[in-house]
Amino acid sequence: MSKDSTVITERAGKATTKGERKAAKREALQARKAEERKKRKKRKGGKRPSTPPPFTAATADKYELYQLAVQSADLDVKFLDSTYRSIRGQGPRHLREDFCGTSLLCCEWVKLGAEYTAEGYDLDPEPLEWGRENNHSKIGADAERIELHLADAREEGERLADVRIAQNFSYWIFRERAELLDYFRRARAGLGDDGIFVIDLYGGTESNEEMTEDRKIEEGFTYIWDQDCYYPGSGEFRCFIHFHFRDGSKMKRAFAYEWRFWNLPELKDLLREAGFSKVTPYFEGEDPDDPEEGNGEFSPDERGENCESWIAYLVSEK
Numbered sequence: 363m364s365k366d367s368t369v370i371t372e373r374a375g376k377a378t379t380k381g382e383r384k385a386a387k388r389e390a391l392q393a394r395k396a397e398e399r400k401k402r403k404k405r406k407g408g409k410r411p412s413t414p415p416p417f418t419a420a421t422a423d424k425y426e427l428y429q430l431a432v433q434s435a436d437l438d439v440k441f442l443d444s445t446y447r448s449i450r451g452q453g454p455r456h457l458r459e460d461f462c463g464t465s466l467l468c469c470e471w472v473k474l475g476a477e478y479t480a481e482g483y484d485l486d487p488e489p490l491e492w493g494r495e496n497n498h499s500k501i502g503a504d505a506e507r508i509e510l511h512l513a514d515a516r517e518e519g520e521r522l523a524d525v526r527i528a529q530n531f532s533y534w535i536f537r538e539r540a541e542l543l544d545y546f547r548r549a550r551a552g553l554g555d556d557g558i559f560v561i562d563l564y565g566g567t568e569s570n571e572e573m574t575e576d577r578k579i580e581e582g583f584t585y586i587w588d589q590d591c592y593y594p595g596s597g598e599f600r601c602f603i604h605f606h607f608r609d610g611s612k613m614k615r616a617f618a619y620e621w622r623f624w625n626l627p628e629l630k631d632l633l634r635e636a637g638f639s640k641v642t643p644y645f646e647g648e649d650p651d652d653p654e655e656g657n658g659e660f661s662p663d664e665r666g667e668n669c670e671s672w673i674a675y676l677v678s679e680k
Contacts, residue, residue: 600618
């Protein structure tokens with residue numbers, strides 16, 4: 363799950379319940395992303411490709427569905443590159459992506475220019491191989507500047523990173539405080555002198571409620587985020603991703619997560635304890651035309667807004 367969200371057809375100004383307001387806010391962000399993709403296609407010109415056959419549970423690939431429904435690698439890379447430049451006054455070069463999965467973000471990173479390199483770490487060979495076959499194959503010679511490692515994200519890298527990331531709340535797999543602190547210390551040790559470590563997180567009054575939310579994806583299927591179980595005493599948090607299709611077929615529990623729900627102040631304290639010199643939250647700003655909607659732009663904000671659902675980055679400077 364990354365920027366996992368609800369979308370319904372009503373806009374935020376018409377929504378009445380908390381769930382509907384949350385859904386409508388996120389629908390707007392999804393619509394903006396879709397519009398940006400359409401604009402990029404127009405700038406490229408040429409004929410539109412023929413419409414692919416509709417997805418079904420029998421024919422769909424779960425990794426493709428995940429990338430379409432959850433990830434916005436181009437926007438993440440834009441944020442990482444611009445944030446590093448604003449902090450350091452120069453451009454980054456080397457990215458390390460922990461828990462990289464299909465390494466989509468690595469691919470987007472090296473597309474920024476010939477001087478950009480990336481390495482990804484993951485313990486699961488299946489998404490790594492899928493990424494090589496389906497993502498690396500699409501970027502030509504740029505893929506030669508990516509190194510993938512079938513290894514624990516806590517392992518030492520081949521080189522020090524300018525930017526190191528753990529996206530999609532993947533580090534929530536560490537459910538003990540000492541374990542997460544150890545990972546953060548290792549992440550800091552793997553940075554260059556001017557390096558930054560960036561993680562994303564989510565929260566809000568509905569963030570750990572036991573509930574399901576659905577979002578229609580423009581490519582022709584429905585994404586369902588299932589917050590199956592949360593235990594407040596331990597922070598244990600079990601979630602699933604399901605996909606439903608137009609023909610009525612379903613792909614249940616395509617992805618499963620056994621996490622601990624970490625809140626922002628806890629994470630800030632741990633990162634400082636790990637030795638980072640500065641830890642800054644970046645929250646999404648409001649749409650000036652509708653305060654119920656986000657604008658897709660993230661900026662430093664030490665306090666944030668108490669709403670039903672929010673997404674943030676934590677940027678830690680070595």
